[in-house]
Amino acid sequence: MATFMLALLACLAVLCTTVLGDRIVNITILESATDQGAVCLDGSPPAYYLDRGFDTGISNWIIFLQGGGWCDSIPDCQGRATMDIGSSKHMTKQTHFAGILHNTPQENPVLELVDFYNWNRVWVNYCDGSSFTGDVEQVDPENNLFFRGARIFKAVLEDLRSKGMQYAKNAILSGTSAGGLATILNCDKFKSLLPNDAIVKCVANAGFFINVKTISGTSNIQTTYHRVVTLHGSAKNLPPSCTSTMEPSLCFFPQHVVPYVETPLFIINSAYDAWQINNTLVPANLDPRHVWEHCKAQISSCTFSQRIVIQVFGVEFLRAFEGLNPCYTRGYFITSCHTHEQIVVTNYWFSATSPNILNKAIAEAVGDWYFDRVGFHQHIDPYPSARDC
Ligand SMILES: *[C@@H]1O[C@H](CO)[C@@H](O)[C@H](O)[C@H]1NC(C)=O
Numbered sequence: 283m284a285t286f287m288l289a290l291l292a293c294l295a296v297l298c299t300t301v302l303g304d305r306i307v308n309i310t311i312l313e314s315a316t317d318q319g320a321v322c323l324d325g326s327p328p329a330y331y332l333d334r335g336f337d338t339g340i341s342n343w344i345i346f347l348q349g350g351g352w353c354d355s356i357p358d359c360q361g362r363a364t365m366d367i368g369s370s371k372h373m374t375k376q377t378h379f380a381g382i383l384h385n386t387p388q389e390n391p392v393l394e395l396v397d398f399y400n401w402n403r404v405w406v407n408y409c410d411g412s413s414f415t416g417d418v419e420q421v422d423p424e425n426n427l428f429f430r431g432a433r434i435f436k437a438v439l440e441d442l443r444s445k446g447m448q449y450a451k452n453a454i455l456s457g458t459s460a461g462g463l464a465t466i467l468n469c470d471k472f473k474s475l476l477p478n479d480a481i482v483k484c485v486a487n488a489g490f491f492i493n494v495k496t497i498s499g500t501s502n503i504q505t506t507y508h509r510v511v512t513l514h515g516s517a518k519n520l521p522p523s524c525t526s527t528m529e530p531s532l533c534f535f536p537q538h539v540v541p542y543v544e545t546p547l548f549i550i551n552s553a554y555d556a557w558q559i560n561n562t563l564v565p566a567n568l569d570p571r572h573v574w575e576h577c578k579a580q581i582s583s584c585t586f587s588q589r590i591v592i593q594v595f596g597v598e599f600l601r602a603f604e605g606l607n608p609c610y611t612r613g614y615f616i617t618s619c620h621t622h623e624q625i626v627v628t629n630y631w632f633s634a635t636s637p638n639i640l641n642k643a644i645a646e647a648v649g650d651w652y653f654d655r656v657g658f659h660q661h662i663d664p665y666p667s668a669r670d671c
Pocket residue numbers: 308
């Protein structure tokens with residue numbers, strides 16, 4: 283018995299950490315998608331990483347959409363076309379799965395029945411620059427760019443259906459940042475591609491980009507979204523119930539579109555999201571002398587007046603949030619941490635140091651919500667201002 287315990291401890295200390303830390307998954311390049319014109323910005327086929335489910339998770343699927351901002355102009359998209367976020371020619375052949383995509387219960391907890399570690403887990407590469415919403419038939423020979431994000435979403439999911447997802451019993455669409463926004467925008471579409479009796483839900487991480495003005499009072503993010511939607515022909519792929527009631531590019535904002543999403547949705551975000559503070563509130567061109575640099579990196583380095591500006595942003599964020607229609611199937615995990623973190627990072631998703639609201643980590647809150655284990659799913663950090671976590 284003692285020898286067994288020692289062996290187990292040794293394993294936990296050395297062997298297991300290496301094994302647990304490294305789940306390496308190979309890329310699948312979906313060559314056949316080019317027949318449907320479902321291609322990255324440069325015309326190369328889309329790609330994903332799939333790690334098969336096992337044991338009780340064999341009929342369950344979690345699809346994670348990668349993030350990485352958007353491109354809203356030809357030169358901007360051309361720049362991406364030479365990188366992994368615009369071309370499968372530049373994607374890595376293998377990747378590491380962690381956080382919500384991890385394949386062991388130690389990092390991806392089994393709480394009562396099952397959680398996600400033994401599900402089929404898929405990371406979908408982002409290479410369209412429109413949060414998987416674009417669809418423009420013509421290709422301008424001047425630049426050879428393809429705007430086909432919505433086609434990629436459809437082609438990848440059709441392929442996964444043929445690999446077993448058509449018989450799914452449980453399914454989650456998730457994603458971070460631009461992928462978190464893509465999760466919201468494509469949530470009902472995802473549901474429609476799964477069996478009627480499957481339990482289908484969506485988990486959007488760091489994708490609640492609010493429509494707020496910059497420190498100079500200009501509407502930069504609204505302009506950016508308008509340009510993205512126009513360039514990529516996204517309007518027809520946004521939820522029609524939203525676009526029929528307002529200017530389509532406004533439906534790119536979660537605060538406007540979420541009330542029209544019918545599938546249960548869980549939103550994980552910081553009220554002081556670091557990307558939004560860096561880009562929506564204080565874009566670099568409005569800070570030519572870099573007086574915001576230290577504050578952007580660390581809240582404790584902000585001046586008193588900068589802290590007030592950030593505090594007001596948080597108030598705007600919560601106001602946008604509270605303006606949503608009440609909905610009992612919706613779950614929230616809204617932190618006060620000044621971050622823009624990903625649930626595919628174990629330290630954020632579930633660890634001793636991950637954000638906690640009333641003693642619950644994100645993994646526990648999402649699991650409880652997905653499996654209806656408890657009745658309450660709307661967690662808002664009671665800490666009253668932005669902080670470094
Ligand atoms: C992943 O690719 C490597 C190198 O091409 C190969 O040796 C390995 O068997 C592949 N793994 C799986 C699970 O297909």
